[in-house]
Amino acid sequence: METAQKILVPLLAILIFLGLWEALVWINNWPDYKMASPSDLPPAFMKYKALFISGGWETLWRTVAGLVLAVIFGTGLGMVMGFSRIARAGLYPLLVGFNAIPKATLVPVIALVFIGQYDFNTVLMAFLISFFPIAVSVGIGLSTLEPEYRDILAALGASKFTIFRKIALPKTLPEFFGALKVSVTLAFIGTNLVEIVSPHGRGLGALFLSGQTNSDYPLMFAVLIALAALGIVLYYAVVALERIFAGWAERNPG
């Protein structure tokens, strides 16, 4: 019953959404260049099946690569900020300022600096846009560790590294995964941003752009749906990791 609820209810919600969308287009009698309807999408998918698969793969691996870099760098930066008050005071304004820059403005900058390095540029953007939440959450998680937690082991003469490994690190994991859920979506946006703004014929973003250029509106909508699906997959992959590594933080209701 519970499993059925978990699968059937979201499935039903999606079907209702598609039904309403279809109805909206039919009632208004919109042509597909104004708004494609769900029934226009399967033909578009079938027509460009190979492109969807290769584009989807390119978008996926670049997003994941950028995210992995963001996790490594963000965690490192968060550790530095979490352990050193001076580093925190110095780095915070820089980070906030950097985070405030609309990342679209960075696309031409990056494209000029690393000219022709399309894969690298895309991964770099996914990384740049997504490391901030991770760094902040790890930093805050470590700096707000209650002194008693530290003292349990410090009073026995344990090293700083041992305290970090046995207490600070696992204790920060729920915050880390909370940030990772935000970051995974951001990284995805970063990848697509580069694929669309700086066209080089790769990824789902480029497929979207070619739909636009060719006035193939069903294709554009199909890409949007494919992006949404990929986003859902990435998000739930993070949720699955969270269950494995920080499942203890979830309380049983009731």
Next chain:
Amino acid sequence: MTKFIDIKGVKHAYRTKNGPLPVLDGLDIEVPEGTFCAVVGPSGCGKSTLTRLVSGLMKPDSGAVVLAGEEVASPRKTVGMAFQNPVMLEWRTILQNVMLPLEIVAPSMAKAEAEGRAAHLLDMVGLKGFENKKPSELSGGMRQRASLCRALVHKPQVLIMDEPFGALDNFTREDLWQTMRDLRAAEPFTCVLITHDLRESVFLGDQVVVLSGRPARTQYVLDVDLPADRTIDILYEPKAVEMLHLLRDQIRMAQGRDGDMH
């Protein structure tokens, strides 16, 4: 009896924006081996600083803390600590939480032996059957019991407790006093207990040290000559009541008041 813990003329001040803030000013406490020393005093008088000094987490500005004939300069493995907040690692089971100090103190100990030791202590404090529960499934009193087990699992020579029962309701607290008494009978250790509960200090202590208001110095030392196998009832007997009155007066003095205000 020998002085196992010897705190001699300890002075300490915290550096703040408004200059040094002296918290301890001439603290002298002697605790013979295997005895229980309860420390009481007005709030904010530097009692918690005392626990950090004895455990070696901090060094005093002047004076010395001597433990088993050696001056305490850094944390040592022969100390166990319990705090008012019984911090438990939420990602570990109760048994794994209790075993934590062994991972630092005796990393080579066989897992089965460590588990046996931890399970034995949990049994003694009445937590048998809760070994594999998560901390969030336990009540505050049960968590504090588990925290006591964690403080004792590596058989420390010295147990330092900083208001461990402060956040519990009265009946749970009295239960834990008796648990404490039984633990002491089962495995001897020297204990320093910081508390603001005078009944607790008389029930558990072999001596009660009264600290003055901040900056704290040793104001009064009371020898509690009650039998070791005390029950809660003893607190209502004339001898204990007399001690409680005496301590109450001392606390009033420590607070800077000479008699009852009414």
